[in-house]
Amino acid sequence: MSKARIISLLNQKGGVGKTTTTVNLAAGFAAAGNKVLVIDLDPQTHLGLHFGIDETAASVYDLLMDEAITVTDALVNARENIDLVTSEVDLAAAESELASKIDRHDLLSKKIIPILDDYDFILIDCPPSLGLLTINALVASKELIVPMQTHFLALQGVSRLFETVQMLVGGLNPGLEVTGIVLCMHEKNTKLAREVVDDLQQFFDSSRESNVPWSNCVIFDPPIRRNVKLAEAPSFGQTIFDYEPNCAGAKDYAKLAESVMAMTREVTIETIKTIEVVSSTKAVPTEVENDST
Secondary structure, eight states: BBEEEEEEEEEOOOOHHHHHHHHHHHHHHTTTTTOEEEOOTTTOOOOHHHOOOOOOOOOOOHHHHHHTTOHHHHHEEHHHHHHHEEOOGGGGGGHHTTTTTTTTTSHHHHHGGGGGGHHHHHEOOSSBBHHHHHHHHHHOOOOOEEESSSOOHHHHHHHHHHHHHHHHHTOOTTTTTEEEEEEBBBBBSHHHHHHHHHHHHHHHTTTTSSTTTTTTEESSSSOOOOOOOHGGGGGGGGGHHHTTSSSSHHHHHHHHHHHTTOOOOOOOOHHHHHHHHHHHHOOOOOOOOOOOO
């Protein structure tokens, strides 16, 4: 059994703290002694910039497009205990370029099989869409974490996102679970925030006995408070722990990493191989258009 926990971070709405959460969770895991791989599937390439890494010899685009490129070829060391597979703007064209491939939905899962035993956590930063790149991430993953803000429209989007994820991966990755919600840029003292959190909790409580991927989903504690240092850190190519380790954002992400680590999930290589067989024999739903409003 592989020790790696493979987690996609996804929200089809942009600007909610998804990449910030991916970077700082990775840093929190690494600080606890875990070996972490971070894969950037977002053509905006913000993940590499957040780590202070611009260009590498091979990117995730090369990994998906070139059968000869292995994941090892694309690895770059970002920090102690953190390896990174960077993105590039050309990745935006991958959706159409890969459309004719029979195995287009499980390219990433096949590529990472050889290194599953090398890492404790593999985090995949998804684009803000539910297209082919995101499907590759979800097929490769065992878990899904959704960063979101406590806004009314964000709340409305969560249930639709979950239902869409269930539709997209129902025949591709039956074992995928929605692990939790990360509340980003949170202002707990506002009435709106409290109402959104209450509505979310009621939604999850009503799903506990249902056969849905989010039946065990939690709202992670702590929420990530609104903190200007979190917004400043990427411009210096630093995690929040590099930039301002004593600020509220660093304290929140350190505790969040502890909360995620406390949840034990494992994935076997046999499971991924089974997913590949299922995805090659079952009908695949059409990719859903991006909701970036």
